[in-house]
Amino acid sequence: MDTAVRPESETSMIEDLKRGDATAYHRAVRDYSPGMLAVARFYLDHSSAEEIVQDCWVTVIDAIQKFEGRSGLKTWLHRIVANRCKNRLRTANREVAMDFSEILEPELANRFNSTGRWDLPPKLQFHDSADTLMENGALSDCLDKHLSALPETQRSALILYEAHQQKSDDVCNILDVSASNLRVLLHRARQKIFLMVETFQETGEC
Amino acid sequence: MLMCRDLAEIASDYIDGELSDRQNLSVKMHLMMCKDCRTFIGNLRASSELMRAHFSGKADDEFIRRIDERVPEALNTRKTKGNDSD
Numbered sequence: 112m113d114t115a116v117r118p119e120s121e122t123s124m125i126e127d128l129k130r131g132d133a134t135a136y137h138r139a140v141r142d143y144s145p146g147m148l149a150v151a152r153f154y155l156d157h158s159s160a161e162e163i164v165q166d167c168w169v170t171v172i173d174a175i176q177k178f179e180g181r182s183g184l185k186t187w188l189h190r191i192v193a194n195r196c197k198n199r200l201r202t203a204n205r206e207v208a209m210d211f212s213e214i215l216e217p218e219l220a221n222r223f224n225s226t227g228r229w230d231l232p233p234k235l236q237f238h239d240s241a242d243t244l245m246e247n248g249a250l251s252d253c254l255d256k257h258l259s260a261l262p263e264t265q266r267s268a269l270i271l272y273e274a275h276q277q278k279s280d281d282v283c284n285i286l287d288v289s290a291s292n293l294r295v296l297l298h299r300a301r302q303k304i305f306l307m308v309e310t311f312q313e314t315g316e317c
Numbered sequence: 318m319l320m321c322r323d324l325a326e327i328a329s330d331y332i333d334g335e336l337s338d339r340q341n342l343s344v345k346m347h348l349m350m351c352k353d354c355r356t357f358i359g360n361l362r363a364s365s366e367l368m369r370a371h372f373s374g375k376a377d378d379e380f381i382r383r384i385d386e387r388v389p390e391a392l393n394t395r396k397t398k399g400n401d402s403d
Contacts, residue, residue: 131396136388141381148380165384169391214326227320232353237363254371273365274372279335298329305364 121184128175140168143185146275147192153267153286154196163195186281189271193285209264209288211295216302235312250308253317257307261300268296319343324354332362 127135144164151160170191178187213220222231258266268286271277272293277285283293311317324347330336331344348355 131392133389133392136392137385140384140388144381144384145377148377161380161383164380165387168384168388172388172391172395215322219325220322223320223322223325227322229321229353232321233356233360235360236356237360237367251371254367258368258371269368270372273369294330294335297333298326301329301361301365301368304368305361308364308367309360 125175125178125180125184128171129178131172136168136172139184143188144168146185146271146277147188149267149270149275150189150192150285151196152263154193154200159199160196163192163199167192167195182281185275186277186285189277189281189285193287197287209292209296211292214295214298216299216306218306219302233309235309237308237312249315249317250311253307253311254304256317257303261303265296265300265303268293269300272297319347321347321351321354321357324348324351325357328358328361329365331358332365 124135124139128139147164147167148160151163154160155163167188171188174191178184182190222229224230258269261269264286268282268288271282271285272279279290279293282288283290286293288296307317324331324344327336327340327344331341336344348358
């Protein structure tokens with residue numbers, strides 16, 4: 112993010128954090144930890160990821176003094192988490208396993224015939240707006256279940272891109288994936304959710 | 318010619334505006350003629366919006382609470398260190 116377009120609220124939060132204001136930390140922890148955890152979960156198991164995010168906040172207390180605002184606060188925090196995770200993986204001599212070979216989910220790919228036309232087209236339109244759909248508690252629970260079942264790599268990409276609306280370039284940087292591979296991760300995750308909502312709307316079952 | 322399966326492969330790129338002008342045009346032309354793909358794109362877009370709505374405000378309270386406990390301790394330690402060095 113360019114410092115010239117940084118929202119005033121972020122600028123004042125950064126100043127408060129630099130002063131060591133506990134209320135500002137409380138707000139920042141609440142606002143930014145879910146995204147930081149999504150980054151960490153891309154690389155590490157759940158408990159290691161939580162541990163890294165907690166440690167990062169302690170690091171931030173000192174590091175924020177040197178924060179020059181070349182990126183947005185969120186991107187800066189995500190990079191700190193990513194670097195820590197990469198260091199830990201390097202120490203453990205491990206790599207994140209990812210599969211970018213198939214663009215289509217097998218369940219969707221099977222719905223086309225050999226000429227590339229739909230054999231089993233989508234029958235229903237998801238008419239309702241997202242907010243109305245979310246009011247359906249059962250659908251929300253089902254979504255939770257399916258999101259937890261996504262491979263961590265897809266879920267982290269999805270959370271950063273969809274929920275935290277980070278720019279593609281930043282997500283690629285933080286997760287260390289190429290732009291084309293990020294597109295595959297996002298598309299695979301969205302297809303899974305599309306298939307889930309479709310089943311839910313057709314059968315009422317998760 | 319762009320087939321339905323080809324469109325399904327690049328559907329997210331279309332939704333996010335990541336296609337080249339040429340690809341974008343072929344998707345639009347295909348969508349004008351294909352009701353099934355219009356439904357698919359609409360539903361995929363709705364799925365993406367649904368996730369956005371679902372994620373917003375989601376936080377694990379217990380996890381946040383644990384960090385909230387550690388940060389003030391670390392802030393105090395820093396302040397103490399700062400005072401010592403004065």
